[in-house]
Amino acid sequence: MRTSESINQGPLSIILFAVLFLSINLANCQTITNQDDLSWAKENPRLKSGKLLVPENHDNPDGKKIHIAYVIVKSKDSTSNAYPLVLFTGGPGGNTIDPGLVGFLSDHPFSEKRDVILFDQRGIGYSSSLPNMGFDSFGILASNADEKKELELSIQMIENYKKKCSDLGINPEHYNSTQNAKDVGALFDHLGYEKYNLSGGSYGTLLARMVQDFFPEKVHVSILDSPALLSTDFLQMRLENYSLSLKRIMDHCKTDSECNKKYPNLEADYYRSISILEKRPIKVRVKDSIDFYINAQDGIYLLRRLLYQDNSREKAPELIQAFIKGEGDIIKDVVEFEYELTGILNLTMLLSVEKAESFDPRNTPEVIAQSYKKYPLIPAKLGFFDAFYQAGMNWHEGNLPMEKRQFMDSEIPTLIFVNRYDPVTPPKNGRLFKEKLSKGQLFILDEGGHGGGNRECKFQVILDFMGAPDKPLDSSCLNIYKE
Numbered sequence: 001m002r003t004s005e006s007i008n009q010g011p012l013s014i015i016l017f018a019v020l021f022l023s024i025n026l027a028n029c030q031t032i033t034n035q036d037d038l039s040w041a042k043e044n045p046r047l048k049s050g051k052l053l054v055p056e057n058h059d060n061p062d063g064k065k066i067h068i069a070y071v072i073v074k075s076k077d078s079t080s081n082a083y084p085l086v087l088f089t090g091g092p093g094g095n096t097i098d099p100g101l102v103g104f105l106s107d108h109p110f111s112e113k114r115d116v117i118l119f120d121q122r123g124i125g126y127s128s129s130l131p132n133m134g135f136d137s138f139g140i141l142a143s144n145a146d147e148k149k150e151l152e153l154s155i156q157m158i159e160n161y162k163k164k165c166s167d168l169g170i171n172p173e174h175y176n177s178t179q180n181a182k183d184v185g186a187l188f189d190h191l192g193y194e195k196y197n198l199s200g201g202s203y204g205t206l207l208a209r210m211v212q213d214f215f216p217e218k219v220h221v222s223i224l225d226s227p228a229l230l231s232t233d234f235l236q237m238r239l240e241n242y243s244l245s246l247k248r249i250m251d252h253c254k255t256d257s258e259c260n261k262k263y264p265n266l267e268a269d270y271y272r273s274i275s276i277l278e279k280r281p282i283k284v285r286v287k288d289s290i291d292f293y294i295n296a297q298d299g300i301y302l303l304r305r306l307l308y309q310d311n312s313r314e315k316a317p318e319l320i321q322a323f324i325k326g327e328g329d330i331i332k333d334v335v336e337f338e339y340e341l342t343g344i345l346n347l348t349m350l351l352s353v354e355k356a357e358s359f360d361p362r363n364t365p366e367v368i369a370q371s372y373k374k375y376p377l378i379p380a381k382l383g384f385f386d387a388f389y390q391a392g393m394n395w396h397e398g399n400l401p402m403e404k405r406q407f408m409d410s411e412i413p414t415l416i417f418v419n420r421y422d423p424v425t426p427p428k429n430g431r432l433f434k435e436k437l438s439k440g441q442l443f444i445l446d447e448g449g450h451g452g453g454n455r456e457c458k459f460q461v462i463l464d465f466m467g468a469p470d471k472p473l474d475s476s477c478l479n480i481y482k483e
Contacts, residue, residue, distance in 0.1 A: 038126060040099055041071050046106055048072040051126075052190050057174045058182040064169070068183050069126035070119040071097050072191075073105045077113050083195045083220045084115035085466070086184075088211075090202030090226075092177075093134075093350035095125030109459060114466075117191070121207070122183055123175045123349040130175065131164045133157055134347040137384070138339060141301070144281055144293035147381045154391035161348055162395065173398025175349055176356035177230075181210040188218050195220040197466050201451055202226045202425065203353075209433070213408040221469045223462055225417040226425040226451045227433045231405045234358040235389040236371060238382060238424075242304045243375040245423035246270075249307070249316050249448075252421075256313075263317040273323035274299055274379050282323070284332050292335050299323055301383030302334050307423035312448035351388070355395045357405060365390065413439040413469035417458065419447040420481045427481075441465075441473065446481035454479060 041049035051067040075082070089096045096118045105116050120127035140153045165172055184207075188196060197220050200208030205224040212222050229237075253259040253266045263269065278296035286292055294302065306312060306319055315330065322328030363371075368386070372378060381387075414437045418430035427444045434440040447453040457477035464473055 038069065038071070038097075041097075041102070044106075046074050047102065048074060052183075052187055054122075054183050054186050056171065056179075058179055066122060066128035068119060068122060068128075068187060069097060070117060070187060070191075071102055073102060073111050073116040073118070075111055075113055075115050080113040082114040083197050083466070084117050084191075084193055085110055085197045085199055086117045086119070088198065088200035088204030088208045089121060089124070090200075090204045091124075091345055091350055092121070092203045092207075092353040093124060093346040093348075094203075095120050095344065095346070097126050109463060114197075115193075117196075119184075119187060121180050121349070123352065124346050130170060130172070130346060130348040130352070131161060131168065132346045132348050133161045133351075134342045134345055136160075137347050137388070138342045140387075141298065141338070141384050142290060142292040144283075144295060146295070147297060147387070150297070150383070151387040151390055154387040158351070158391045158395060165348075171396075172348070172352040173356065173396035175352035176398065176400065177207055177210055177353060178356075178400065180207055180353075181214050184211045185215050185218075188215060198222040199462070200224055203228050205425075205433075206230055209407050212410055212412055212414070216410065216412060219412050221466055222412055222414040223465065224414060224433065225458075226422060227416055227418060227429045228425055229429055229432060230357060230407060232358060233360050233363065234354045235363065235368065235382070235385055236360075237358070238304075238385050239371060239375050239378060241426050242300075242307070242382070242423050243377045244426055245307050245312075245421055246303070246316070246377050248421050249313050252313055253317060259313075259317065263321070266317055266320065269317075269324060270320050270377075271379060273320045276326075277323055278380065280326065282326050282331060284335055286332065286335050286339055290339070294323075294331070294335075295383075296380040297383035297386070299383075300378060300380055301385070302331075302338065304382070304423055305338055306334050307421070307448075308450040310447065310449040310452040312421060312423075314448075351392050351395050355392055356398050357400050359389070359393060359399070361393060361399075363389075407433075407436055409436045409438070411438050413465070414441070415462065415465050415473075416440060416442045417445060417451075417453075418442070419445050419449060419451065419453065421448040422450050424450050439469075443475060443478055444481045444483070446479050 038049045041047045049071045051069045053065045053067055055061045056064040056066050087096055097120050105111055110116055122128060123130040136157050140150060145153060196218055198208040198211060206228040208222055208224060212219050250267050253263055274296050277294060277299040281293045281295040284292050303319055306315055309315060319330050322331050416430050416433055418425060418427050420427055430442045430444060434442045445453050461473060461475055
């Protein structure tokens with residue numbers, strides 16, 4: 001773990017499961033070599049583990065079966081009858097079952113009085129994992145490819161993995177949120193608890209919210225941190241939300257005396273940095289063996305990634321200056337953060353889910369080019385995502401109809417957190433979630449990053465909410481944004 005002066009890597013755990021917990025050892029996140037072996041969990045008396053067979057396609061229950069793996073961290077208080085807490089990973093594509101995380105939760109207040117249930121979603125980790133294009137994608141990102149070449153490489157990569165799935169008898173169109181949610185329903189029945197508390201972060205909020213709609217009789221409360229909408233476009237959403245977050249950080253710097261003194265021309269410096277990268281890419285070496293070239297579109301991509309961090313308001317100006325200088329430890333920090341994330345995120349699952357729910361085939365290259373004109377803070381293509389979106393249009397044909405890309409009205413008590421400077425799930429997402437939640441409570445936090453913030457405070461608020469969802473919450477420790 002780096003010092004507080006470097007990039008805060010805490011959000012790795014945020015992206016992976018619930019946006020709620022402290023970071024865990026990154027080395028532990030990558031120690032799983034045999035994804036069929038849960039023996040490490042069977043050796044611990046506080047843990048219960050297993051695998052549940054479910055249909056690859058729930059609309060064809062007699063067809064091919066896949067398995068869903070789960071681990072239960074048993075409550076320290078064996079006499080407690082509190083409803084268990086189920087964690088929903090972000091991504092999509094982030095695995096949840098990890099020895100480091102399980103160990104962390106074993107000593108966490110959440111498991112004092114209730115069981116905590118972790119499961120790997122279909123296509124991920126221990127649950128019938130899809131062949132992962134993540135590191136191949138990182139290689140494309142690392143190469144000194146212009147926008148045209150990046151698209152060509154992405155098309156080739158996706159075609160290769162389409163064939164791999166076909167050779168393995170995997171149909172990617174069945175790896176989506178609807179099938180995911182039905183897996184959870186089957187898991188609920190299998191485990192046999194009367195009701196469950198749901199806790200999701202980022203994409204995990206979308207999945208938990210869908211489970212809340214499908215199986216309301218099984219849900220006690222729902223906790224959603226950094227809410228992800230079901231009705232957004234994969235690329236357009238990222239362009240809009242990155243632009244909004246960056247603008248808010250620039251406005252913050254103008255009004256913060258220390259930041260303004262240090263970076264008096266931040267917006268002009270930003271445009272200058274991208275222009276410099278277009279003419280003179282930066283080369284950095286990561287993991288002692290990988291040369292990573294940062295050109296204009298990569299610079300925008302990496303700055304957006306940095307905005308995931310709790311300390312993004314302080315570190316974003318620093319990264320912009322480092323791009324101008326062509327050097328700085330922060331550049332290597334953010335590239336290494338991207339590499340670590342690649343190792344624990346199944347990009348094939350991400351594409352399968354997003355293609356089903358967030359790709360609009362009407363977005364031709366011409367339409368996309370027009371879209372960029374609406375966002376002057378994005379002077380080059382959004383690295384990786386632009387090419388990935390265009391190349392992924394032919395991944396599968398299992399698209400969720402537009403009219404079904406919405407949540408139902410719900411009376412289940414729901415707690416929503418969202419950060420004001422979030423580059424992925426901005427405050428408006430929280431407001432839209434709350435519209436269909438008659439017992440929803442929304443907290444917009446004056447925080448940077450995608451989740452995170454005052455975690456100890458969040459833990460206590462969540463514990464209070466699970467224990468008594470109908471009572472007024474003491475939220476005085478939260479850094480609430482006063483609009």
